[in-house]
Amino acid sequence: MTDPRVAERYRALAEVYGGTIARWPAAERAAAARWATTPDGARALAQAEKLDRHLDLWSIAIAPEAVASRIAARAPAPSVLMRARWWWSGLGIAAALAGAVAGTAGAAFVGAPRDLVVEGGTAFGELGLAEEGS
Amino acid sequence: MARVGRGDRAAARLLITAKLPRVLALATRLLRDRGAAEEVAQETFLRAWRGAGDWRTGRARYDTWLHTVVLNLCRDRLRRRRELTGEPVPDRADPTPDAEQTLLTAERARRVADAIAALPERQREAIVLVHYQDLSGAEAAAALEVSVEALESLLARARRTLRARFAAEQEAERD
Missing domain, CATH: 1.10.1740.10 (RNA polymerase sigma factor, region 2, helix turn helix motif)
Structure with a gap:
C-alpha cells in the first residue's frame, strides 16, 4: 500500500510529465513503476496518457537535407595546421605502404597536400565524434 | 567540438x-x-x-x-x-503536416498545434521541450534557464489548460 502522500506526489508527477514513467525524473522511476501497478497508479497514468496521445496527434515532417548542406558549407574551414598535419600523416602512410612493396623503386610519394584533404571525410575513413560536454 | x-x-x-x-x-x-x-x-x-x-x-x-x-x-x-x-x-x-496524413488527422493535428500555440510562451516552450523534444525535466529546465520546480509548474499548468481545451472541443463535436 503506497503512502498517501507519496501517491499524491506521483499523481502530481503524472500531471507534469505524463503517463510514461520513462519520462519522469530518473530518481522517481523505480518507485513510480511499483506505484503504477496499484489501481490508483494505473488510473492516474492512464488519465495522463490520454493527454499524451492527444498531443502526439501533432506530428511534423522535416526535411533537413537542403538546409544541412547550406549549414555544412559554412562550417569552419580546415586550418593551415590541420592541412599540414594530414599531409604529414598521409606521407607517413604512403611511405609505409611503399616500403612494404618489395622490389619497387623508391616510395610513391603522394602529391600535393590537397590530395589528402578529403572533403567527404578523412583519408582514413570517417572520424567518430565524441560529443564533449554531454 | x-x-x-x-x-x-x-x-x-x-x-x-x-x-x-x-x-x-x-x-x-x-x-x-x-x-x-x-x-x-x-x-x-x-x-x-x-x-x-x-x-x-x-x-x-x-x-x-x-x-x-x-x-x-x-x-x-x-x-x-x-x-x-x-x-x-x-x-x-500548419504548413508542415506529415504527407501521409488524412485530412481528418491533419485537422486534429492542427487543433493540437493551435492549442499549444495559444499557451503562454513559457508553458508552450516547456511542453514542446519535454513532450516533443523528449528532454528530461532537468534538461528542459536548463534550456529554459529556470529551476526544475518552475519547469514542473509550467508543465502542470500547460497540461491542465490543454486537457480542458481538448475536452471542450470534444464536447462541442458531440453537440
Whole structure:
C-alpha cells in the first residue's frame, strides 16, 4: 500500500510529465513503476496518457537535407595546421605502404597536400565524434 | 567540438547529422513556418561554428545549449512577428503536416498545434521541450534557464489548460 502522500506526489508527477514513467525524473522511476501497478497508479497514468496521445496527434515532417548542406558549407574551414598535419600523416602512410612493396623503386610519394584533404571525410575513413560536454 | 573548431569537416557533418533534425523539429513547432525554422537552424549552427573552438567539456550539455539557442532565436522572431502583425503564430494551417496524413488527422493535428500555440510562451516552450523534444525535466529546465520546480509548474499548468481545451472541443463535436 503506497503512502498517501507519496501517491499524491506521483499523481502530481503524472500531471507534469505524463503517463510514461520513462519520462519522469530518473530518481522517481523505480518507485513510480511499483506505484503504477496499484489501481490508483494505473488510473492516474492512464488519465495522463490520454493527454499524451492527444498531443502526439501533432506530428511534423522535416526535411533537413537542403538546409544541412547550406549549414555544412559554412562550417569552419580546415586550418593551415590541420592541412599540414594530414599531409604529414598521409606521407607517413604512403611511405609505409611503399616500403612494404618489395622490389619497387623508391616510395610513391603522394602529391600535393590537397590530395589528402578529403572533403567527404578523412583519408582514413570517417572520424567518430565524441560529443564533449554531454 | 574541438575538432569542429579546428576545421574538421567530417566532425562538422557528424554534428549536423546528429543534431539538425532535433533543431529543425523544435524551431518548426515553435514557429510553425518551415522557412523560418530553417533560417533559425542555420543561425543556430552558425553560432555553434563560431564557438566551436572555445567549447569546454564540463559546461552544459551541448544538446541543452543548442536548445537554448533555438529557443532564444525563436522568441526573437515571434516577438518581431507580433510587433509587425499582432499575431505571434501564422494564422494558417500548419504548413508542415506529415504527407501521409488524412485530412481528418491533419485537422486534429492542427487543433493540437493551435492549442499549444495559444499557451503562454513559457508553458508552450516547456511542453514542446519535454513532450516533443523528449528532454528530461532537468534538461528542459536548463534550456529554459529556470529551476526544475518552475519547469514542473509550467508543465502542470500547460497540461491542465490543454486537457480542458481538448475536452471542450470534444464536447462541442458531440453537440
